[in-house]
Amino acid sequence: MRISRWFAQHWVMGVALLVLGYLFLPIAVVAALSFNRPSSRLSYDFNEFTLDNWRNPCATSEMCDAVLRSVQIGFLATVAATLLGTLMAFALVRHRFRGRSGLNVLIFLPMATPELVMGTSLLALFVSGGVPLGFWTIVIAHIMFCVSFVVVTVKARLAGMDRRLEEAAMDLYASEWQTFRRITLPLVLPGIVAAALLAFSLSFDDFIITNFNSGTTVTFPMYVWGAAQRGIPPQVNVIGTAMFGIALLLVLASTLRGRRARRAAVPVTAPKQRAASRS
Amino acid sequence: MAQETPAGDLRLANLTKTFGAFTAVDDLSLTIGQGTFFALLGASGCGKTTTLRMIAGLEEPTSGQVLLGDRDIARLRPYKRPVNTVFQSYALFPHLDIFENVAFGLRRRGIRSVDQQVRQMLSLVQLDGYERRRPTQLSGGQQQRVALARALINHPQVLLLDEPLGALDLKLRRQMQIELKRIQTEVGITFVHVTHDQEEAMTMADTVAVMNAGRIEQLGAPADIYEFPATAFVANFLGQSNLIAGDVFGSNGSDTMVTAHGARFSVPSARARTDRGPVYLGIRPEKLQLAGAAVQVPAGSQHLDGTITDASYVGVSTQYLLRTGWGTELSIFVANSGAQQRFAVGERAVAYWDPRHAFLLSRRADENDRTTPVLDEPVGASS
Amino acid sequence: MSAFAHVPTGSGQSASPPPAARPGRYRFLPYLLLLPGAAWLFLFFAVPLLQLAAASLYDPEGSLSTGYTLTWAFGNYPAALQQYWPQFSRSFLYAGIALVLALLMGYPLAYAIAQKAGRWKNLLLVCVVAPMFTSFLVRTLAWKTILSDNGWLVGLLRDVHLLGPDGRLLATPVAVVLGLTYNFLPFLVLPLYASLERLDYRLLEASSDLYASPLKTFRRVTLPLSMPGLIAGTLLFFIPATGDYINAELLGTPNQYMIGNVIDSAFLVRLDYPQGAALSFLLMSAILAVVFVYLRRAGTEEVL
Numbered sequence: 010m011r012i013s014r015w016f017a018q019h020w021v022m023g024v025a026l027l028v029l030g031y032l033f034l035p036i037a038v039v040a041a042l043s044f045n046r047p048s049s050r051l052s053y054d055f056n057e058f059t060l061d062n063w064r065n066p067c068a069t070s071e072m073c074d075a076v077l078r079s080v081q082i083g084f085l086a087t088v089a090a091t092l093l094g095t096l097m098a099f100a101l102v103r104h105r106f107r108g109r110s111g112l113n114v115l116i117f118l119p120m121a122t123p124e125l126v127m128g129t130s131l132l133a134l135f136v137s138g139g140v141p142l143g144f145w146t147i148v149i150a151h152i153m154f155c156v157s158f159v160v161v162t163v164k165a166r167l168a169g170m171d172r173r174l175e176e177a178a179m180d181l182y183a184s185e186w187q188t189f190r191r192i193t194l195p196l197v198l199p200g201i202v203a204a205a206l207l208a209f210s211l212s213f214d215d216f217i218i219t220n221f222n223s224g225t226t227v228t229f230p231m232y233v234w235g236a237a238q239r240g241i242p243p244q245v246n247v248i249g250t251a252m253f254g255i256a257l258l259l260v261l262a263s264t265l266r267g268r269r270a271r272r273a274a275v276p277v278t279a280p281k282q283r284a285a286s287r288s
Numbered sequence: 289m290a291q292e293t294p295a296g297d298l299r300l301a302n303l304t305k306t307f308g309a310f311t312a313v314d315d316l317s318l319t320i321g322q323g324t325f326f327a328l329l330g331a332s333g334c335g336k337t338t339t340l341r342m343i344a345g346l347e348e349p350t351s352g353q354v355l356l357g358d359r360d361i362a363r364l365r366p367y368k369r370p371v372n373t374v375f376q377s378y379a380l381f382p383h384l385d386i387f388e389n390v391a392f393g394l395r396r397r398g399i400r401s402v403d404q405q406v407r408q409m410l411s412l413v414q415l416d417g418y419e420r421r422r423p424t425q426l427s428g429g430q431q432q433r434v435a436l437a438r439a440l441i442n443h444p445q446v447l448l449l450d451e452p453l454g455a456l457d458l459k460l461r462r463q464m465q466i467e468l469k470r471i472q473t474e475v476g477i478t479f480v481h482v483t484h485d486q487e488e489a490m491t492m493a494d495t496v497a498v499m500n501a502g503r504i505e506q507l508g509a510p511a512d513i514y515e516f517p518a519t520a521f522v523a524n525f526l527g528q529s530n531l532i533a534g535d536v537f538g539s540n541g542s543d544t545m546v547t548a549h550g551a552r553f554s555v556p557s558a559r560a561r562t563d564r565g566p567v568y569l570g571i572r573p574e575k576l577q578l579a580g581a582a583v584q585v586p587a588g589s590q591h592l593d594g595t596i597t598d599a600s601y602v603g604v605s606t607q608y609l610l611r612t613g614w615g616t617e618l619s620i621f622v623a624n625s626g627a628q629q630r631f632a633v634g635e636r637a638v639a640y641w642d643p644r645h646a647f648l649l650s651r652r653a654d655e656n657d658r659t660t661p662v663l664d665e666p667v668g669a670s671s
Numbered sequence: 672m673s674a675f676a677h678v679p680t681g682s683g684q685s686a687s688p689p690p691a692a693r694p695g696r697y698r699f700l701p702y703l704l705l706l707p708g709a710a711w712l713f714l715f716f717a718v719p720l721l722q723l724a725a726a727s728l729y730d731p732e733g734s735l736s737t738g739y740t741l742t743w744a745f746g747n748y749p750a751a752l753q754q755y756w757p758q759f760s761r762s763f764l765y766a767g768i769a770l771v772l773a774l775l776m777g778y779p780l781a782y783a784i785a786q787k788a789g790r791w792k793n794l795l796l797v798c799v800v801a802p803m804f805t806s807f808l809v810r811t812l813a814w815k816t817i818l819s820d821n822g823w824l825v826g827l828l829r830d831v832h833l834l835g836p837d838g839r840l841l842a843t844p845v846a847v848v849l850g851l852t853y854n855f856l857p858f859l860v861l862p863l864y865a866s867l868e869r870l871d872y873r874l875l876e877a878s879s880d881l882y883a884s885p886l887k888t889f890r891r892v893t894l895p896l897s898m899p900g901l902i903a904g905t906l907l908f909f910i911p912a913t914g915d916y917i918n919a920e921l922l923g924t925p926n927q928y929m930i931g932n933v934i935d936s937a938f939l940v941r942l943d944y945p946q947g948a949a950l951s952f953l954l955m956s957a958i959l960a961v962v963f964v965y966l967r968r969a970g971t972e973e974v975l
Contacts, residue, residue: 017885025783028776029795032802032856035813039805042816093708104701112705115712121906122720123914123958125931126951129938130719133726133948153715156708176346177379179366181393181438191392195383214807216917217931221938233808237921241812249809256804260797 036253043246062243066251069242075232076248082144082228083212086151090212091205093152094159101160102167119157127154128221135222142224150222151215155208162207166200206259213252296322296357298343298446298478303352303362305338312338314502316352320446320495325472325479327493329486331525335502336482337376340448343480344373356445367396372439373448377455378431380423386410386434387419393442409437412471429460436468440475449481453488465492486526490514498522516559516647520658523570523649530576530618531568531658533651539563544648549614553590553646560648568649568658573619575645578608578631579638591640592618596631606630610639616657727948739944747949755933755950762929763957765844765919766912769851770859773908776852777859781900782893784860785867786875796864799857811850811921818846818922842924850918855911859904866900867893902969906962913958930954 046059067073097116100106119127131150135142174196178188216230223231233245298320305313313335320326328336341347343354345366354362361369372393380389390409391402410416413433423431432452439447452468453461469492472479483489489496490510497507498521506518517523520531534548543554546569553569560567577589585591597617598609601624608620608631620639622628631637726739731747733739752759784795802810817824818840825841828834840846870893878888894901916931925932930950937947 021779021783022787024776024779025787025795028780028856029798031776031853032799034817035810035853036802036805038813038816039809042813093711096704097708100701100704104704106701106705112709115709115717119712119716121910121962122716123910123931123954125914125916125934126720126723126955127716129934129947129951130723131715132938133723133944134715134719136944137722137726149715153711156712160708171377171379173375173377173379174381176344176366177373177375177381178392178396180344180346180371180373181442182367182396183392184365184367184396187396191396192381210804214803216808217914220935230806230808233806233812237808237812245809245812249805253801253805257797257801260800260804 036250039246039249039253042243043250045243045246047243062247066244066247068244071227072229072232072236072242072244072248075227075229078144078226079213079229082147082151083209085148086155086212087205087209089148089152090155090159090208091201094156094204094208095163095201097156097160098163098167102164116157116160119154120161124154124215124217128218131218132221142222143226146222146224147219147226147228150218151212154215154218155211158207158211159204162204163197163200166197166203170196210256296445296478297355298322298480299353299355300339300343301353301355303339303342303354304350305335305342305347306350311502313342313349316502316504318497318504318507320478320480322445322478323476324494325469325481325492327481327483327489327496328499329483329489329496329526330499331484334499336484336499337450339499340373340450340480340482343446344371344448345369346373370445371448372442372444372446373450374432374435374439374452376451378423378435378452380431380434380438382423385420385422386415386426389423389434390438390441392438397442405441409441412440412474413437413467428456429464432456432464433467436471440471440477443475444477446478446480449479451483452481453483453485461488468492490526496526498525500525517570517649518561520568520570520649520651520655523568523647524658528573528619529570529659530573531570531649531651532616533566533655533657534569535566536560536562536564536648543643546648549612549616551592554643555646555648556644559644559646562648562650566651566653566655568651568655570647570649571618571641571645573607574605574621574623576618576620576639576641578610578620578622578629579640580629580631580636582638585638585640588642589640590643590646591638593636593638594618596633596635596637599631599633608637610637616659618659723948723951726944727952729945729948731943731945733945734942744945747945748953751946751949752953755930758928758930758933759953759957761927762913762931762954763961765848765851765927765929766909766915769848769855769912770905770909772848772852773856773859774905777856777863777904778901781860781863781867785864786870786872799860799864803857807854808917808921811854811917814846814850814853815841815921818849841922842927844923844927846922847919847927847929850922851912851915854915854918855908858907858911862903862907863897863900866897866903870896898969902966905965909961910958914954 041055043062044058044060045055046057046061048056062068097112101109101112128150131146131153132142134140135146140146170193174192175188178192179185183191214230215228216234219228219231220234227235229248233241236242236245300316300318300320303313303316304311316335316339328339330336338347342349342362345361345364345368349362352362353360356370361371381392384392387406387410390406394402394405406419407416410418413436415430415433415437418426418430418434423434426434432455435452449468453464456464465488468479468481481489481493493510495507496510496513498505498513500521506513506522513522514526517526517529520529523529523531532548534546534553536544537547538545539557540554542557544557544560544563546553546555546567548569555569557563579585579591582591582593592610592612594610594612596608597611598607600607603624605621605623606628608622609617610620611617618639725741727747728741728743728745729739729747730742730744731750780799784792784799788795816822819825820839820841825834825839828840829836829838834840840849874892874896875888878892913929914931916929916935919927919929919932931954934947934950934954937943937950
């Protein structure tokens with residue numbers, strides 16, 4: 010009896026942990042293979058423990074070039090998409106203008122369109138426009154599909170911000186620009202940073218759209234794709250594991266920071282009022 | 289506005305604000321004397337907050353002027369006005385600590401050494417030692433005081449308070465009312481306080497303006513407004529009143545004569561807002577007395593017979609409802625001084641009053657009796 | 672594409688239109704702010720889509736070297752559909768099965784994190800997001816290792832006779848569906864979590880107080896209240912899963928190819944642009960049709 014009740018209360022958590030295990034299974038494999046000395050080029054089995062891959066991640070220089078290129082593209086795409094998207098988010102949350110709903114559709118659609126369709130359509134554009142495919146066409150494409158995600162992320166943060174804080178600043182002798190710099194920007198910054206991280210991760214990991222618009226330029230996912238046919242060097246797993254580690258640290262750090270910032274972003278009200286607004 | 293205004297008075301002249309088809313503030317004119325504690329009292333949506341925001345510069349008037357001394361500031365940006373606001377939700381900057389919150393205004397005006405002033409101001413609001421805390425780490429009452437300090441440190445000519453005590457619980461609110469009043473006396477700045485809490489307005493303000501539907505219904509000292517309201521709205525918004533529908537049928541010089549539901553009453557002409565037509569005869573519940581029979585009513589009083597339909601013992605007083613012959617229920621508060629006879633529900637009783645405590649208000653012909661049931665809204669309750 | 676950006680949309684999108692800014696002074700500011708981003712999206716998203724629509728109607732006889740002419744060749748569509756019907760229907764079948772599997776796994780996961788995890792909530796949420804940072808391709812290749820014929824999983828399954836002695840996982844539909852389920856699961860979990868997190872636990876207690884069994888509570892209270900997240904998550908899962916071709920390529924064989932593989936090769940191998948474009952549009956309109964029907968059945972408009 011007691012066992013069945015315990016089971017009734019905890020089976021959901023049990024299932025959840027199993028699913029999390031499923032999510033982490035390939036990561037564990039990647040991490041393990043990053044310490045592997047493969048027996049042959051096409052073998053993916055664990056053969057022998059070694060630190061060589063970590064000591065010398067750039068043993069295959071093409072791979073490191075590809076990683077570097079991906080970082081460059083990711084950086085450019087992130088900066089541009091974050092800028093464009095943040096400006097749009099401000100306009101959407103803070104201003105009234107004509108054509109609002111049309112614009113919302115334009116922002117929403119790229120998130121709902123299969124990447125494949127975006128990739129092929131951009132390819133058609135570049136080809137018919139005679140634009141040589143390469144580094145810059147990739148950057149253009151990445152900015153395009155990142156912008157929508159930035160808009161959505163920043164918009165959410167901005168919409169949750171208490172407008173009275175800005176009024177209070179203006180009331181306390183801060184001009185429009187000072188209000189923006191001292192109040193608005195610091196309070197929206199976590200949202201912008203989150204959007205930028207998201208944009209970077211989207212850009213860095215993108216394969217499908219890049220595949221159509223890269224010409225002969227090779228990004229990290231493109232390299233992995235190509236190498237998959239010939240046998241993947243174990244260093245790819247080093248990069249995969251390192252990316253995971255870096256991202257995990259970043260996410261954890263931003264969660265901790267975000268927890269503090271979120272606490273701070275809640276409009277400062279007395280408990281009574283807060284309770285009322287919750288109901 | 290014939291009288292001369294000394295420099296520093298805040299004057300609103302024909303101030304109007306419309307939002308689309310909705311008129312929030314309707315041709316409002318008033319003068320707020322320098323150094324006074326002025327309360328704008330009204331129900332939510334009456335335009336009081338919009339008025340405040342126009343003074344602060346957060347809302348641009350559709351027409352009219354906001355004059356500070358002789359200067360029209362109605363179209364200046366908020367940061368160009370010597371006016372500061374304590375916001376309803378305090379609007380403390382969550383990413384800055386208490387010290388920086390308080391120093392914010394000084395820093396924006398380019399003042400470098402703010403240390404001493406900030407500390408002085410924090411001690412004025414009794415928050416010494418809280419400099420490095422974050423707003424969220426403070427209680428509601430403490431946040432309220434930071435908001436006050438943050439505004440006061442700029443020595444504004446006018447301090448605007450937008451329901452600053454609304455979020456506090458009752459006990460803290462009482463305490464802050466006294467404290468606010470103390471600080472106002474100390475700094476001598478003009479306070480314009482917006483509230484829907486009539487008791488708060490009465491205890492704190494030198495002058496109260498009762499607003500309704502974008503207009504000021506009555507303006508004056510709290511006691512004057514309470515004792516002699518100008519309109520039925522004021523009579524019921526500020527405390528409670530029994531308003532009996534009647535008609536003026538004449539005057540004998542010092543008194544105005546009224547018939548109501550077949551009975552005759554008189555009110556001193558000085559306490560009549562009108563001398564003709566349909567009127568309300570108004571009596572505050574605490575000005576009514578109860579007697580067992582008409583013979584017990586003292587000479588000079590006027591009275592109404594009825595049946596007690598409800599008796600609520602609330603400690604300091606007993607609140608009765610008396611149903612009159614024509615069916616209206618009057619509220620009567622009888623102080624529990626021990627000398628009074630107690631009445632039970634169902635008993636016949638006579639309510640009487642000194643005519644000098646009654647007042648006459650003009651009434652639209654189609655309006656009936658307006659009395660506030662005792663239990664609906666006890667005196668002093670807010671929202 | 673990653674979907675955690677959708678988590679906060681609920682609050683963001685529903686915000687009422689802002690009050691009019693100060694009239695006159697900043698009338699052009701919003702247009703100025705919008706111009707660069709909107710122009711970018713217009714130029715590199717909307718225009719290419721239109722152009723792709725045009726390309727799908729090019730003369731199928733043309734080639735990249737001889738050039739194409741727009742002959743309004745609507746015949747490209749039925750021709751493409753006829754030729755690649757198996758891959759087309761397979762895309763929806765695989766994505767559909769994967770969706771069901773993902774729901775079976777994702778709902779308990781989202782529910783547990785939102786309602787049962789207590790102070791571990793954030794950590795568990797990070798655990799859902801974290802695997803996405805290891806490159807999509809690297810993860811899929813890891814599955815290839817796990818599912819390989821001489822891997823421990825196949826060995827185990829053979830030992831317990833769930834697989835025949837020479838049964839395999841890799842290069843079967845099972846592997847492709849498993850890969851799809853895996854790769855897009857977080858897209859489903861995150862919006863679902865966002866909506867379940869807002870669910871008031873007291874409602875569930877009230878329901879069981881009113882004599883509802885756990886199953887009834889779930890059907891009558893939890894499920895309807897989590898509907899917005901469920902719909903958003905389903906779409907975010909289904910759209911990329913249907914258009915995916917990497918899982919089929921890496922974990923399957925040409926017998927498991929989905930429509931994405933065909934489009935990919937039409938553009939990059941066979942260089943048959945009209946056909947690739949027609950297939951792209953067919954895919955998109957089919958997805959939109961499914962989405963539309965789904966939204967109608969789900970009876971809600973407030974998605975995203």
